[in-house]
Amino acid sequence: MVDRITIEVARYRPEKEAEPSFQAYEVPCRKDWVILDGLNHIKDHLDGTLSFRWSCRMGVCGSCGMTVNGEPKLTCATFLADYAPGPVRIEPLRNFPVIRDVIVDIGDFMQKLSAVKPWIIRDEEKPLAEGEYRQTPEQLDEYKQFSMCINCMLCYSACPVYGLDPEFIGPAAIALAQRYNLDSRDQGARQRREILSKHVGIWSCTFVGECTKVCPKHVDPAGAIQRYKLSSAMEWVKDFVMPWRGQ
Amino acid sequence: MTTERNRYTEFRPRWYRPRMSTWWWLKRWSSVAFILRELSSIFIAWFIYFFLRLVHALGRGDAAYREFLAWAASPGILALNVITFAFVLFHAVTWFNLAPQAMVVHLGGRRLPGAFVAGANYVAWVVATAFVLWIVGR
Numbered sequence: 001m002v003d004r005i006t007i008e009v010a011r012y013r014p015e016k017e018a019e020p021s022f023q024a025y026e027v028p029c030r031k032d033w034v035i036l037d038g039l040n041h042i043k044d045h046l047d048g049t050l051s052f053r054w055s056c057r058m059g060v061c062g063s064c065g066m067t068v069n070g071e072p073k074l075t076c077a078t079f080l081a082d083y084a085p086g087p088v089r090i091e092p093l094r095n096f097p098v099i100r101d102v103i104v105d106i107g108d109f110m111q112k113l114s115a116v117k118p119w120i121i122r123d124e125e126k127p128l129a130e131g132e133y134r135q136t137p138e139q140l141d142e143y144k145q146f147s148m149c150i151n152c153m154l155c156y157s158a159c160p161v162y163g164l165d166p167e168f169i170g171p172a173a174i175a176l177a178q179r180y181n182l183d184s185r186d187q188g189a190r191q192r193r194e195i196l197s198k199h200v201g202i203w204s205c206t207f208v209g210e211c212t213k214v215c216p217k218h219v220d221p222a223g224a225i226q227r228y229k230l231s232s233a234m235e236w237v238k239d240f241v242m243p244w245r246g247q
Numbered sequence: 248m249t250t251e252r253n254r255y256t257e258f259r260p261r262w263y264r265p266r267m268s269t270w271w272w273l274k275r276w277s278s279v280a281f282i283l284r285e286l287s288s289i290f291i292a293w294f295i296y297f298f299l300r301l302v303h304a305l306g307r308g309d310a311a312y313r314e315f316l317a318w319a320a321s322p323g324i325l326a327l328n329v330i331t332f333a334f335v336l337f338h339a340v341t342w343f344n345l346a347p348q349a350m351v352v353h354l355g356g357r358r359l360p361g362a363f364v365a366g367a368n369y370v371a372w373v374v375a376t377a378f379v380l381w382i383v384g385r
Contacts, residue, residue: 014261070274097262105262138356160278163267207345208281226349 005029005080006087007038009050012098020098022089023047029084035075036064039090051101059216062152066102067091072157072214093157095166109153112169115195116177121188139184146179146224148217155211155221161204168204169195171211171221178224181231197232205229283334284341290334297328343368 004026012020025046027038036054043050054064057076064075069089080088096104126133155171162168177196181189196202205225212222239245272278297319304315318324346368347361 012263014263018261020263095267097264099262141358160267160271163271206281206285207349208278209345209348210277212348213277220348223348226345227351230349 002029002084002086005038005084007035007042008087008089009039009042009102010089010091011050011101012092013049014100020091020101024087027080029080029086031081033080035066035068035073035078035080035088035090038080038088039075051103053103060150062150065093065152065154065157067094067157072154074152074154074216077216093153095157095159095163096153106153108166109151109156109170109172112173113151113176116169116173116192117188118173118176118180120180120183120186121191122185123187133185135184142184143179143182146175146182146219149176149179149219149221150217152216154214154216155219158210158214160208160210161206165200165204167200169198169201171205171225172219174202174205174228175219175221175224178228181228193232193235196228197236202229202232280341283337287334287338287341290331291338293327294331294335297331339372343372 005028006024006026008022008024010020011023025042027041027046030037036057039050039052040054043052052064052066052075054076055061056063059074059077062074065072066075067073067090068075068078069083072093075090090102092098092102092104096106096108099105149172151172153172155175156162159168159171162170174196177192180186181192202225205222207222207226209222212220215221272282301315301319304311319328343365347364350364352359352364
């Protein structure tokens with residue numbers, strides 16, 4: 001077991017350089033340290049100018065996604081010792097514009113997320129006196145997997161379709177739309193279909209499947225998209241055969 | 248979307264936006280396999296064209312069928328069909344393996360495990376192949 005490891009971090013300081021370069025730091029390689037601990041060690045003891053995002057340190061907030069040795073990872077859930085003897089290369093998440101060092105602009109994702117209306121939509125709310133909307137465990141199981149998404153954007157970073165066409169709505173947003181479409185309490189599928197069935201919605205996806213492989217929460221966004229393609233095609237056929245539907 | 252609309256400000260002086268290489272898929276095997284799977288569609292199209300020509304030749308009688316067979320046995324077509332066979336197999340296997348991700352099947356109110364969905368595709372494949380072999384061997 002090595003006791004020190006070199007971390008090479010992509011540095012980009014827009015006020016003084018046009019392109020990122022790598023800067024190497026040597027940090028302790030403790031068995032219980034994740035990559036994020038190494039970065040915090042650099043920030044606290046070696047170089048306070050290094051910029052990166054993080055918050056919860058326990059795989060819940062989805063802030064600390066970075067590219068570790070070429071793979072999108074949550075740095076709070078990736079052990080430093082697994083990369084011994086090093087060096088470990090830390091870069092910003094791919095497919096997003098870099099603001100500074102390993103911080104990327106997430107505005108595009110936030111816009112797309114709200115565009116798919118990831119909340120329960122009812123045609124008409126029932127009166128409070130009638131009580132809550134009940135759900136069986138089987139109904140919960142239908143969407144639970146997709147509800148585990150933490151918006152970490154690793155899937156966008158892994159998706160070549162999003163890299164080539166930034167207009168693509170993308171894996172997490174579609175998976176979250178499905179999370180509500182498959183919820184027995186929700187009635188908003190038709191509203192979401194307007195955006196999901198566009199070319200930049202599900203039909204841009206070519207089922208590369210990398211989004212599912214990198215997802216730290218096992219959400220399976222690729223599965224969500226393919227399932228939606230199937231149901232969207234069925235809806236189209238129904239609308240074609242019965243044009244009076246949904247009028 | 249938002250990214251494009253964001254205005255230049257003092258605190259966001261200049262984004263770095265690297266372009267994705269055309270050869271992005273060469274970096275890892277899973278991406279190469281994906282591109283091969285996409286490419287296999289061209290061979291599927293060729294296979295369908297070849298098959299339709301066969302049916303058409305059969306319909307036109309004995310002489311046309313023999314002419315088709317001679318054409319199909321030419322070295323170029325033979326080589327192309329060997330490659331096509333490999334790609335058709337690859338196409339079938341990769342899509343059968345992906346089927347459980349795209350299809351959720353319920354039976355008696357319960358969700359069937361993915362292995363059943365993929366397995367059903369393989370069983371159908373074996374049954375169809377056995378049927379064809381039975382017709383050929385009759």
